[in-house]
Amino acid sequence: GMLNHLCLNVFFVSTVTTVIFNANPLLRYDGYYMLADFLEIPNMRPKAEKQLQQWFAWWCLGIDVPNDPFMPTTGRAWFVLFAIASSVYRWVVLFGITVFLYTVLKPYRLQSVGIMLAVGSVSAIIVGSGWNLYKLLSTPREDPMSKVKLTVSAAVVCLLIAGILFIPVPWYEEAACYVEPVGIEHVYTRIPGFVEEIKTQPDKTIEAGAPLLVLKNPDLDDRLEQLNLQEKLQQKEMESYEATGDRDGQRLATEHLDAIRDQITELKLQISQTSVVAPIAGKVISPPRIPAPKRERSREQLASWTDTPLAPKNEKAFLEPRTHIASIAPGDEFHAVLLVNQGDRGDLKIGDTVRVKLDLYPDQVFDGKITTFADRYLEFAPPALSNKYGGPLPTVSDSQGREKLTSPVFQGTIEFEEQPPSLTTGMRGRVRFVVQKRTVFDWVWRWFRQTFHFRL
Incomplete structure (x- = not known):
């Protein structure tokens, strides 16, 4: 869709210009520097992450982290929000680059390289987060962690996870x-053939069994004529065996004659299906219209029928099996x-x-x-x-x-x-x-x- 197309193009264009032309492997796009300059805050991301750590330590663990004199004193909530958005962005970029490398390297059977890079990047992020948490917990302090806040935080996290996974939300x-x-009832052709005669038109009322159109298949007619000739020859051959008293030859000729007659019966059934009839009584509804091919395409292949099969201009046109007639x-x-x-x-x-x-x-x-x-x-x-x-x-x-x-x-x-x-x-x-x-x-x-x- 349009959203997928735009997002993919913006992502790759920004990535190429950032990494290749700006030589910035950290994938911090121009918007990051524009925002930092607008707020006049250097090193905005490290400060935001530190502010998030302080909030987490106080509200979730009850640890009072000493204030940094170089940290901003106003708008701290925006710093925390920026740190959370940056973390989500980091995972999105990692996922996108991993999928891109995997699909590019897969034709060369080097997809394992992309998987190794993804595993290394994910491991680095997890280890870094774990190390920061360890440093936070192992820092010497006078007051212990608040058991009340720790219990409440754990309970809130468990309730959120349970709510997300188990509580149904109607939508x-x-x-x-x-x-x-x-x-x-939809009517389709069973046998291919040329339109010989159109018997009805859309919006007309017809009875059950009434013909819609009649097809002509020259191949079936020629084959039936050949089988009729073979039947006559086989009949004479059987009579000659009967006259000479050759019972084995007569039995074999009879089997051949029965096989030919079975083929004739099957062929007559197929020829009868060239007359397309209405299965029920009712009003004739047009099938979806087929537009005329473009001029460039019509030069590459022979023209077929257009509009609907019941259109008068399609007489003598060839219809394939399973063509929707009406x-x-x-x-x-x-x-x-x-x-x-x-x-x-x-x-x-x-x-x-x-x-x-x-x-x-x-x-x-x-x-x-x-x-x-x-x-x-x-x-x-x-x-x-x-x-x-x-x-x-x-x-x-x-x-x-x-x-x-x-x-x-x-x-x-x-x-x-x-x-x-x-x-x-x-x-x-x-x-x-x-x-x-x-x-x-x-x-x-x-x-x-x-x-x-x-x-x-």
Whole structure:
């Protein structure tokens, strides 16, 4: 996404200019020096870390550290906040550089070098923090540590960790959806062929079994003609064996004749499937439109059909197997089709109440209830929901031009409590549902995984 792209570019551009051009291996960017000059505080980071140590020693351990005359007397809270932010920043930079080195060195099978550098850096930070704590505790002093503050600090830390890990925090999640008629049936080609005749057009009402279009496959016709000729020859061969009394030859010829007739039966079944018929009665709905290829691309390959297969201009065009011809809607009632990520599937069940916001009505929210869920994940996304066409789902195009989802998604249906007006097939929207069982750690970890995608 845009956030990932901008953050990555800012990070690497700043790192290159800081380390290479400014010869600053400490990765203190220009903002650090600008802030130090603006506040007129030299060595701002060491002073901030020392101030953080003093606060930690007094409030958590009850140790009174002597004041440093060179430390600032005002704005100490900002120093502590800066020290905490610097520590977080240090870990972020360490993690980013480690991942970068790992991915760069992996093609050369030198990823162990990046791992060793990461282990060394982490060990240095941990050892340094432990050494500072040891010096703080071993410093001679008149008053002992406060057991009350130490106990309270330990209890607060334990409660915070327990709250983050175990206390559920209700929050909402969102998923993509689109609208389609209830009971809709999608019609696809089974056999490849050229469009011989278009029998109907979108928005017309047809009966079950009525043809939508007729295909012609010359290869199947030629093969059927050859098999009919082979059947006649094999029939004559069997009759000749019968006339001569050769029972073994007659038996073998009969087996060959039965095999040819089985092939003819199978081939006639395939030829019958060149007539694409409606599985149910209802209204014909257009499939997603295929735009015309760009001029540069049309020069590289032969032009195929465009718009929809039922468009009159596509007569004599070649259709591949599994081409979406049309959809048949048996009625005027609509429902929403929910596409939920695998990570959220366990938080939803049939009967749960959700809220739907459609792109056509951005200021209105419609309540609904989940009625069904698919047993297996969906591999391909509807083109309207692909991020290549402005949708929310990230997809990649396969060799057949289908939009394949980059992560597992499960499909469900939502029944509206009150039908929204003026719905059309394929209308996009968002579904919001409340998750009750996730802790703060689960929410933060989920946000991190969704924001940063590292493929090692």
